[in-house]
Amino acid sequence: MYVFKIAHRYDEVITLPAFTIDIQPQQIKAVYSDVDLQTAFVEDIASKNDIMVLDCKEGLYDRLSVEDNLKFFRKWFHCKIPISELLVMFNLQSCAGTSLKNCSSSEVRRVYYAKYYMMNAKVNVFQEPISNVDLKTMNTFIQLLQQVTKEKRAVLLLVSSAEHALLLTDLTYHLREEGLQVLETETEEQKDMNTSETLASPFVENLFKIPAKVDDKVILFDPTEIDYIESQSGKSFIYINKDAFALDFTLTEIEKKLELYGFYRCHRSYIVNLQKVREIITWSKNTYSLRINNKAQSTIPLSRTKLHTIQEIFKLK
Numbered sequence: 001m002y003v004f005k006i007a008h009r010y011d012e013v014i015t016l017p018a019f020t021i022d023i024q025p026q027q028i029k030a031v032y033s034d035v036d037l038q039t040a041f042v043e044d045i046a047s048k049n050d051i052m053v054l055d056c057k058e059g060l061y062d063r064l065s066v067e068d069n070l071k072f073f074r075k076w077f078h079c080k081i082p083i084s085e086l087l088v089m090f091n092l093q094s095c096a097g098t099s100l101k102n103c104s105s106s107e108v109r110r111v112y113y114a115k116y117y118m119m120n121a122k123v124n125v126f127q128e129p130i131s132n133v134d135l136k137t138m139n140t141f142i143q144l145l146q147q148v149t150k151e152k153r154a155v156l157l158l159v160s161s162a163e164h165a166l167l168l169t170d171l172t173y174h175l176r177e178e179g180l181q182v183l184e185t186e187t188e189e190q191k192d193m194n195t196s197e198t199l200a201s202p203f204v205e206n207l208f209k210i211p212a213k214v215d216d217k218v219i220l221f222d223p224t225e226i227d228y229i230e231s232q233s234g235k236s237f238i239y240i241n242k243d244a245f246a247l248d249f250t251l252t253e254i255e256k257k258l259e260l261y262g263f264y265r266c267h268r269s270y271i272v273n274l275q276k277v278r279e280i281i282t283w284s285k286n287t288y289s290l291r292i293n294n295k296a297q298s299t300i301p302l303s304r305t306k307l308h309t310i311q312e313i314f315k316l317k
Helices: 035-047 068-074 082-089 105-117 133-152 162-169 188-200 251-261 302-313
Strands: 002-006 018-023 028-032 123-127 154-159 173-175 179-182 186-189 210-214 217-221 226-230 234-239 245-246 263-267 268-271 275-284 287-292 299-302
Touching: 002 035, 002 105, 002 217, 018 028, 018 154, 018 179, 028 162, 035 123, 068 082, 068 105, 082 105, 105 133, 133 154, 133 162, 154 162, 154 188, 162 173, 162 210, 179 299, 210 245, 210 251, 226 251, 245 268, 251 263, 251 268, 263 299, 263 302, 268 299, 275 302, 299 302
Parallel strands: 028 154, 028 173, 123 154
Antiparallel strands: 002 018, 173 179, 186 217, 210 217, 226 234, 226 268, 234 245, 263 268, 275 287, 287 299
């Protein structure tokens, strides 16, 4: 088992909470967070652990061909796998003779995957491993994860997209300034099986979570995590910073469920978490917005007819 123990860190830019996350051999865990928290986490890992964060940013040779890069690192890391097999494994056959500087960004990313695999580290920490890559490269990384777990290596993924985290592993955590929490998920089948039990439970309000969809999985969000909810073209989405997650509920349905948790319908297309409101902005005599206290500093519309109620809620009148 490998344990990452992070101490509390506070500065003017970011608050990194104290938390511990352990990874067993053959285990893949993901930590989903905003970019600032991720950067602070990476800095902490680099300063306190004898481990490299694999960020796909440097360490290759642009003037060498893809195949020559692989040959160099194969020799450097004493890898026994034949070059021909590595080229197939990382989908690099078509660009094997191309110099790295003439390869696409996705092809370069697959060369990084090959290098990191040949390092044969017991614990692999990947930072944004599938950000801005094509489908072939994404599938290549998924196959890499399957291979390293077969070899009893541990993997920690640091991502700023919940969708990427859930695509790569079911063991996903959400890192916020308040701390590290398990990102609760269930499949659609599990959701159907649990619906009747949930409706019959006398403790539903105390245990209430907001179910949002990502592919074939359902993420269960605590209401306090949500910044606001928006209706677009008949579909509802919850927003946490810049990330949007689709809901099965209409805005009217979710409004009734969230009233007890401090949410308010501030516009026909928006429901806001009142705890996250930082500022009421007046653009003109009849145009208003609410600024949200999140990393994205989001602004959402406030209807003129709702202004008086908002002012009463915050005791501004």
